[in-house]
Amino acid sequence: MLTPPHDLDERLVVAAFGVGPLTYEPVGWGSHHWSTTDKAYFVTVDEVADDRDYERLRRALDVAAALAKPFVVAPLRPLRRVGERYAAALYAYIEGQSFGFGPWPSASHRAAVLDMLVEVHTSAPRDAAADDFAVTHRSSLDVTEAGTAGPFTQRAVALVNEHAAPIRGLLRRYDALVAQVDRSRAVVTHGEPHPGNTMLAGDGWKLIDWETALLAPPERDLWLVGGDLKAWTDATGIEVVPAMLELYRLRWQLNDLCVDLHRFLRPHTGSADDVETWKLMQADVLAVTNGT
Helix, strand or coil: CCCCCCCCCHHHHHHHHCCCCEEEECCCCCCEEEEECCCCEEEEEEECCCHHHHHHHHHHHHHHHHHCCCCECCCCCCCEEECCCEEEEEEECCCEEECCCCCCCCHHHHHHHHHHHHHHHCCCCCCCCECCCCCCCHHHHHCCCCCCCCCCHHHHHHHHHHCHHHHHHHHHHHHHHHCCCCHHHCEEECCCCCHHHEEEECCEEEECCCCCCEEECCHHHHHHHCCCCHHHHHHHCCCCCHHHHHHHHHHHHHHHHHHHHHHHHCCCCCCHHHHHHHHHHHHHHHHHHHCC
């Protein structure tokens, strides 16, 4: 995120682990990040809506720690609550090359991620939460009229209403695919293994940001890798199910759209994060409309 949360006192983040002083890092999207000024530690803060949300996050990060693999960047200490709506995790600061969301920078980068996923997907089952296939904040799409929670509320609702038909069609297709899920195929999944969640450090590749870890069909990760997945099948002995690749591609689109809409149905100020979210939401709706 580009700016720290307005309703979180940074002193609570410092107190959670007894490290500091901290510098806010405007990197990534979704979570908030700080580093200590001596570059010894990195702190990630996520919003948790309730106890259930907190527990899901705790279990996800515990899975990362339990994997105990050199490429898995797991917290140094257990998750801590900070304030009423947030939870913080402490990491060792990693020096290395970072990447952004988007196409794979090179074939070797993609191959390295696929190799890491082979190890994750063939690991012993952990105490991760199971994917429930729910679209986060799906009910936000039912809002056809809205007041002014902030400068983007009415624009966001109008945009969704204007494109209601293709959005509803996508939801119907997604629901039909969920009905085909074979839950016995579930493995440990990272959830978002795109280039932006990788780093190249001095001791090799790293897979970061395990907040989304779940037990789920392996296509939850594989659709983001894309391309020829024969090497993964040869290594794991598991056949890729094309319908599940489609399911998770659609889930990503719908989830992003609903999360962005939900943000604008709540009080907001028009911050830099709000402006960027509006751009992303418009792109999401365009992708839905164009069937991409």
